[in-house]
Amino acid sequence: MSTTSDFIKLRSSGTPKVGEWNINYAQTLELAKQGGKWLICCWSNGDKCGNCVTLEKIFMTTVFKDWMKKQDAYFVFQYSGDKDNGKVVHDLIYKETDLKLYPGLRIRLFDKSGKVVRDYSIDGNHLRGGKSGVNGAKIVTKFFDEIFSETEKSLKDTKTKTMVKELPFKIRLNEKLTVKKVNAILDAIKKNDGYCPCQAGQSDDTKCYCKDFKKNKKIGEPCICKIFVKQPVKAKK
Numbered sequence: 701m702s703t704t705s706d707f708i709k710l711r712s713s714g715t716p717k718v719g720e721w722n723i724n725y726a727q728t729l730e731l732a733k734q735g736g737k738w739l740i741c742c743w744s745n746g747d748k749c750g751n752c753v754t755l756e757k758i759f760m761t762t763v764f765k766d767w768m769k770k771q772d773a774y775f776v777f778q779y780s781g782d783k784d785n786g787k788v789v790h791d792l793i794y795k796e797t798d799l800k801l802y803p804g805l806r807i808r809l810f811d812k813s814g815k816v817v818r819d820y821s822i823d824g825n826h827l828r829g830g831k832s833g834v835n836g837a838k839i840v841t842k843f844f845d846e847i848f849s850e851t852e853k854s855l856k857d858t859k860t861k862t863m864v865k866e867l868p869f870k871i872r873l874n875e876k877l878t879v880k881k882v883n884a885i886l887d888a889i890k891k892n893d894g895y896c897p898c899q900a901g902q903s904d905d906t907k908c909y910c911k912d913f914k915k916n917k918k919i920g921e922p923c924i925c926k927i928f929v930k931q932p933v934k935a936k937k
Contacts, residue, residue: 707756719772744803752824
């Protein structure tokens, strides 16, 4: 029995559930959007790829399976042996991101309106830091934990939440940017302690969202870093 043949037995083809591997991407995506949850999708080339096999073995360790059960997140796995070669998840990862290597993962968080508030992609070898077995599983789960906690902290920033609530407009990510570019800018903002990385100095004026964006940009215009765009607030009926 091959590694992939053993691993795909863990997938559920029924109603998608959190903390488990699922096969139906469309259903899992819809539930993730409705619940405002994380969605982790992985595609591999199965036993044809050494790095794919190593990551699948990591996913089968007790360390990783126990970690999964504790997560309020959805997981989807498709591979080259699935119907249409797992085309849905393959295209999600390899046509919508800059990833080239197998296996590939795309990690997204949705809010309860179904909008993406975090989008991250990474290949399996970099994800596991070149480690295998239990050591690899510990590295992978630590990576996910850091992504989850960093995003949660950002979303729960009291000052930012209060400021957004008072703004006479909504803010969305610029859909014209690539996933790679969005991630790069978000990481730059984080490394700059929440201040705009495209402006000099750290002050109330350059705290993201910056004064220039709030005061000077019109609806439909992006901020200086091009990542955030103003959109109108719909009038309540």
